[in-house]
Amino acid sequence: MSKISTKPPSGMRDFLPADLVRRRAVIDVVVKAYEAHGFTPLETPAIENLSTLTGKYGEEGDQLMYRLLHRRDALRRPLEAAHAEGRPAREGELADQGLRYDLTVPLARVVAQYGQLPRFFKRYQIQPVWRADRPGRGRFREFYQCDVDIIGTESLVAEAEVCSAVASALVELGFEAFTVLINHRELLRAMIRAAGIDEALEGTALVAVDKLDKVGKQGVLTELEQRGIEAGSGAKLLDMITPPPGSGAVYNATLLSSLRERVDERGKAAIDELGTLMGLCAYNPAGDHLEFAPSLARGLGYYTGPIFEIRVPDFPSSVGGGGRYDNLVGMFGKQAIPAVGFSLGLERLIVVKDERGDFDELAIGPDLMLCWMDVDGGRVLELATKLRLAGLNVEVYPEKTKKLKKQLAYADAEGVKARFVGICGKQEIEDETLTVKHLASGEQVTLPVDAITPERLAAFVDQAVDQAGGGKPSGSTDEG
Amino acid sequence: MSKISTKPPSGMRDFLPADLVRRRAVIDVVVKAYEAHGFTPLETPAIENLSTLTGKYGEEGDQLMYRLLHRRDALRRPLEAAHAEGRPAREGELADQGLRYDLTVPLARVVAQYGQLPRFFKRYQIQPVWRADRPGRGRFREFYQCDVDIIGTESLVAEAEVCSAVASALVELGFEAFTVLINHRELLRAMIRAAGIDEALEGTALVAVDKLDKVGKQGVLTELEQRGIEAGSGAKLLDMITPPPGSGAVYNATLLSSLRERVDERGKAAIDELGTLMGLCAYNPAGDHLEFAPSLARGLGYYTGPIFEIRVPDFPSSVGGGGRYDNLVGMFGKQAIPAVGFSLGLERLIVVKDERGDFDELAIGPDLMLCWMDVDGGRVLELATKLRLAGLNVEVYPEKTKKLKKQLAYADAEGVKARFVGICGKQEIEDETLTVKHLASGEQVTLPVDAITPERLAAFVDQAVDQAGGGKPSGSTDEG
Numbered sequence: 025m026s027k028i029s030t031k032p033p034s035g036m037r038d039f040l041p042a043d044l045v046r047r048r049a050v051i052d053v054v055v056k057a058y059e060a061h062g063f064t065p066l067e068t069p070a071i072e073n074l075s076t077l078t079g080k081y082g083e084e085g086d087q088l089m090y091r092l093l094h095r096r097d098a099l100r101r102p103l104e105a106a107h108a109e110g111r112p113a114r115e116g117e118l119a120d121q122g123l124r125y126d127l128t129v130p131l132a133r134v135v136a137q138y139g140q141l142p143r144f145f146k147r148y149q150i151q152p153v154w155r156a157d158r159p160g161r162g163r164f165r166e167f168y169q170c171d172v173d174i175i176g177t178e179s180l181v182a183e184a185e186v187c188s189a190v191a192s193a194l195v196e197l198g199f200e201a202f203t204v205l206i207n208h209r210e211l212l213r214a215m216i217r218a219a220g221i222d223e224a225l226e227g228t229a230l231v232a233v234d235k236l237d238k239v240g241k242q243g244v245l246t247e248l249e250q251r252g253i254e255a256g257s258g259a260k261l262l263d264m265i266t267p268p269p270g271s272g273a274v275y276n277a278t279l280l281s282s283l284r285e286r287v288d289e290r291g292k293a294a295i296d297e298l299g300t301l302m303g304l305c306a307y308n309p310a311g312d313h314l315e316f317a318p319s320l321a322r323g324l325g326y327y328t329g330p331i332f333e334i335r336v337p338d339f340p341s342s343v344g345g346g347g348r349y350d351n352l353v354g355m356f357g358k359q360a361i362p363a364v365g366f367s368l369g370l371e372r373l374i375v376v377k378d379e380r381g382d383f384d385e386l387a388i389g390p391d392l393m394l395c396w397m398d399v400d401g402g403r404v405l406e407l408a409t410k411l412r413l414a415g416l417n418v419e420v421y422p423e424k425t426k427k428l429k430k431q432l433a434y435a436d437a438e439g440v441k442a443r444f445v446g447i448c449g450k451q452e453i454e455d456e457t458l459t460v461k462h463l464a465s466g467e468q469v470t471l472p473v474d475a476i477t478p479e480r481l482a483a484f485v486d487q488a489v490d491q492a493g494g495g496k497p498s499g500s501t502d503e504g
Numbered sequence: 505m506s507k508i509s510t511k512p513p514s515g516m517r518d519f520l521p522a523d524l525v526r527r528r529a530v531i532d533v534v535v536k537a538y539e540a541h542g543f544t545p546l547e548t549p550a551i552e553n554l555s556t557l558t559g560k561y562g563e564e565g566d567q568l569m570y571r572l573l574h575r576r577d578a579l580r581r582p583l584e585a586a587h588a589e590g591r592p593a594r595e596g597e598l599a600d601q602g603l604r605y606d607l608t609v610p611l612a613r614v615v616a617q618y619g620q621l622p623r624f625f626k627r628y629q630i631q632p633v634w635r636a637d638r639p640g641r642g643r644f645r646e647f648y649q650c651d652v653d654i655i656g657t658e659s660l661v662a663e664a665e666v667c668s669a670v671a672s673a674l675v676e677l678g679f680e681a682f683t684v685l686i687n688h689r690e691l692l693r694a695m696i697r698a699a700g701i702d703e704a705l706e707g708t709a710l711v712a713v714d715k716l717d718k719v720g721k722q723g724v725l726t727e728l729e730q731r732g733i734e735a736g737s738g739a740k741l742l743d744m745i746t747p748p749p750g751s752g753a754v755y756n757a758t759l760l761s762s763l764r765e766r767v768d769e770r771g772k773a774a775i776d777e778l779g780t781l782m783g784l785c786a787y788n789p790a791g792d793h794l795e796f797a798p799s800l801a802r803g804l805g806y807y808t809g810p811i812f813e814i815r816v817p818d819f820p821s822s823v824g825g826g827g828r829y830d831n832l833v834g835m836f837g838k839q840a841i842p843a844v845g846f847s848l849g850l851e852r853l854i855v856v857k858d859e860r861g862d863f864d865e866l867a868i869g870p871d872l873m874l875c876w877m878d879v880d881g882g883r884v885l886e887l888a889t890k891l892r893l894a895g896l897n898v899e900v901y902p903e904k905t906k907k908l909k910k911q912l913a914y915a916d917a918e919g920v921k922a923r924f925v926g927i928c929g930k931q932e933i934e935d936e937t938l939t940v941k942h943l944a945s946g947e948q949v950t951l952p953v954d955a956i957t958p959e960r961l962a963a964f965v966d967q968a969v970d971q972a973g974g975g976k977p978s979g980s981t982d983e984g
Contacts, residue, residue, distance in 0.1 A: 028555045030617035030836050033601055036549035038614050041627065044545040060892040062870040062899025065524040069516035069646050070550060070603075070632065071570075075508045090551075091573040093599045095636055103592040112583040113593055119573050121513055123550075134518050137510035142919040144902050147521065152550065156575055166549050174902060181881055181902045188885065192892070307886030356510050390542040401661055405668065406787030412540040412672070419542025422624050422654060422661045439622040 035157070035165030042439075046383045047168075050197065050374055051150060054170045057193035061185060063148040063172050068130035070152075074122050080129045080355070082325045088155045091119035123154040127171045128326070128352070128365055135175050135363070136356035145175040146185075150370070164371060171346075173365030175353070180297060183330050183348065184304035186366040190334065190344060191310035193368060198382060202343075203271075204313045205333045207320035208298055209347070211283070212265075214291025215318065219261035221253055229253055233265060234321040237341075241266060265319035276302060276316040283318065294329075301330055326352045332366060338376045344368040389441035390419040391478065392460070395431035396448040403453050407473065411446075414477050418446075436463050444481060462488055515637070515645030522919075526863045527648075530677065530854055531630060534650045537673035538628040541665060543652050546627040548610035550634075554602050560609045560835070562805045568635045571599035603634040607651045608806070608832070608845055615655050615843070616836035625655040626665075630850070644851060651826075653845030655833070660777060663810050663828065664784035666846040670814065670824060671790035677853060678862060682823075683751075684790055685797035685813045688778055689827070691763070692745075692801060694771025699741035701733055709733060713745060714801035717821075721746060745799035756782060756796040763798065774809075781810055806832045812846060818856045824848040869921035870899040871958065872940070875911035876928040883933050887953065891926075894957050898926075916943050924961060942968055 102117035174182040232247040248258035305311040322331045329348030346366030354360030435442040461468035467488035582597035654662040712727040728738035785791040802811045809828030826846030834840030915922040927939045941948035947968035
């Protein structure tokens with residue numbers, strides 16, 4: 025048979041046990057922080073109707089979306105119809121479902137669908153999303169988002185709570201120096217108006233502003249001009265969105281009040297909202313990390329109010345973002361329902377923590393590997409069953425062999441790394457005992473099988489370490 | 505805007521918080537059982553190359569597979585080329601990736617790809633798979649499988665261990681009366697030969713046999729004839745695969761030895777393997793549940809040795825299955841590596857447990873909902889932060905309102921169901937106290953904020969229950 029590539033598709037990853045132990049350690053912390061904030065879990069299908077997905081993420085989003093090819097007759101019909109009409113088939117005829125692109129649009133669909141949800145629906149969702157983007161460091165085509173959202177209220181308490189949940193997760197993950205950049209979509213619009221830019225060009229101006237980080241001031245100016253915005257207006261806008269650097273509560277307040285004088289009533293209202301939000305966060309985990317960033321635009325089309333983005337020192341781009349999106353649920357043709365959310369990008373957090381060595385201590389091996397010789401396999405599996413019922417994770421060397429050394433070497437091999445080996449021979453089966461060896465210290469002890477529990481083994485390790493520390497000779501001790 | 509359907513696509517499901525709490529309860533038990541058996545976790549991408557997926561599941565599998573439509577130029581090119589050639593485009597030109605159809609083929613790819621895996625790779629994998637099948641009770645188009653596999657050994661200890669892991673999960677989930685049907689692909693083949701059926705028809709005969717449960721004896725006979733198998737041979741085969749009913753170790757042994765006389769050497773070797781396997785399982789959690797089922801065929805093409813299937817009394821079809829597949833890893837064009845695995849179907853287990861009422865006691869609400877009035881929101885969020893740091897899951901009523909009653913009613917509403925409410929007013933903020941009310945009993949107490957911990961609240965509930973049991977008048981008690 026010809027050799028098939030066994031790599032995962034480009035931009036996709038296999039998570040081997042050592043990877044997954046790391047991912048789960050991070051996810052567990054995030055779940056705990058989100059649940060501490062009163063969020064409950066939601067999961068939605070990977071596959072959504074294209075009518076749900078398209079038109080929500082802007083043109084780029086629609087292009088990066090994975091679509092599912094129709095099957096059988098549903099595929100044959102449009103292909104043959106196009107042929108009969110003497111034209112190539114069109115993309116839109118070949119698919120009506122796709123993979124979810126984020127977790128927010130599926131949430132909006134869920135909220136529109138289920139009448140029985142609580143009036144203030146606080147959900148978290150940690151699932152993969154798919155985007156056919158160009159892969160890069162910390163950027164994949166399948167990646168996990170960790171979202172918290174509060175649906176059903178316009179109160180800024182909701183903004184403060186999602187910021188708190190995300191900040192709390194970051195603190196628990198050991199990110200001390202993160203920044204939560206905040207801005208307001210209505211303030212951005214007001215600044216665009218104040219710069220004398222035509223309302224019709226507002227959307228295109230936002231796209232240009234969003235690139236400030238990547239292309240710099242001059243780049244944005246050029247792009248604004250290319251998008252039909254007069255140079256004077258572009259310069260005026262840039263002046264407003266690129267204040268002198270600084271940070272802290274006083275800086276935030278000063279900056280907000282200086283901008284307040286340059287924008288119209290709607291802009292002032294947005295600035296007041298940001299001030300209120302900062303007040304609400306003053307004593308929550310986000311408080312010290314908030315930084316007003318007038319150039320922050322957030323690419324996604326659906327935001328309507330305050331917007332957020334997380335930066336950490338070790339990573340060049342954002343590790344999370346969010347904001348208020350009061351019109352998205354209404355786009356499903358039912359009642360409009362206000363909403364605000366925040367999403368943490370799991371992958372980037374893991375990249376940073378990995379590079380820091382935060383995961384170096386995580387173990388994947390079983391508590392105990394049973395090595396055996398000269399006994400019936402059924403009795404070994406009976407012994408394994410007893411030890412498992414006592415609470416131990418037990419692996420059994422799967423093959424019958426006389427070579428104990430080979431079994432011991434395997435128990436300590438890379439990717440296996442059992443904490444203990446249990447050596448089971450004829451005598452042990454007869455006596456209902458087991459000789460247990462701690463691989464790291466080399467200490468071993470023979471115990472009655474009934475006495476072997478996680479606690480007993482932990483105590484044995486403590487004792488072995490004490491002995492080593494006390495300078496006593498290391499060696500085997502017998503009990504039982 | 506026109507009304508878009510907000511239902512998930514056909515055969516797909518949204519899992520609301522109450523659903524997810526149930527699913528997670530089941531998954532946690534399965535993970536614990538699998539880890540107790542020394543299995544380590546693996547996850548693979550949803551998307552695989554079609555070269556990985558196709559040709560592994562038989563014709564039906566290939567038809568039920570979801571394919572991902574090419575994008576942009578990769579789509580335009582074949583559509584235009586087909587048009588230029590004056591023919592409809594072909595399916596194979598429009599996609600080269602698809603969604604995984606099971607977890608076994610991705611595992612085989614992983615094993616072929618990564619040289620650093622342990623020699624005996626014991627992995628578990630709990631992830632969704634996608635099949636465009638007709639939806640039905642407990643049958644969905646997106647559903648979770650819970651797989652355990654041992655790669656790298658031909659030892660029957662591996663079979664015994666995957667059976668043990670799955671049986672142990674079922675026992676822990678409260679399924680007492682399940683059956684693990686076992687058979688052997690080589691025995692099936694030997695019976696087909698013994699019936700005088702041409703080797704060339706072996707595959708098609710297996711497909712017919714696999715339908716015994718659905719279509720009955722007469723149905724299989726008819727189908728065998730339709731597939732070109734002579735009536736006498738068909739009857740002979742059916743006689744072997746449909747023994748008189750019975751169960752237990754003696755029945756298994758008797759049946760195996762009576763079949764032993766009717767098959768050739770390869771068949772006898774397979775029977776010996778089944779006998780050995782039953783011996784290995786004699787004292788593990790699977791032992792009492794094993795039942796030899798000579799008609800068991802398992803649809804998937806890749807099995808080569810012992811095969812298994814799980815039945816529970818409350819569900820008409822299998823809730824899990826597996827077997828040995830020694831050739832699958834080799835299909836990736838590298839070294840052939842023996843393997844055996846077992847897969848539990850999460851969805852069906854959940855359906856059965858749900859119908860039994862096993863989940864009725866599971867709670868989703870926060871520990872405490874903070875209701876507040878006449879105080880600054882920032883101080884309420886500060887209080888929430890303190891309580892969260894003390895270990896409580898805390899929800900804050902998100903809107904400012906003078907109506908305490910409304911807040912209390914919401915805390916107890918369907919889908920919210922906080923265990924406690926904390927009532928926070930001016931006085932409480934000043935005194936750094938909180939009045940906490942247990943919603944189920946109506947008991948309340950005022951405590952210093954620093955004293956409010958999960959343990960303190962649990963003790964308070966115990967006390968309230970004791971008081972109620974002791975006939976003492978229920979009412980508020982004040983502390984602190």
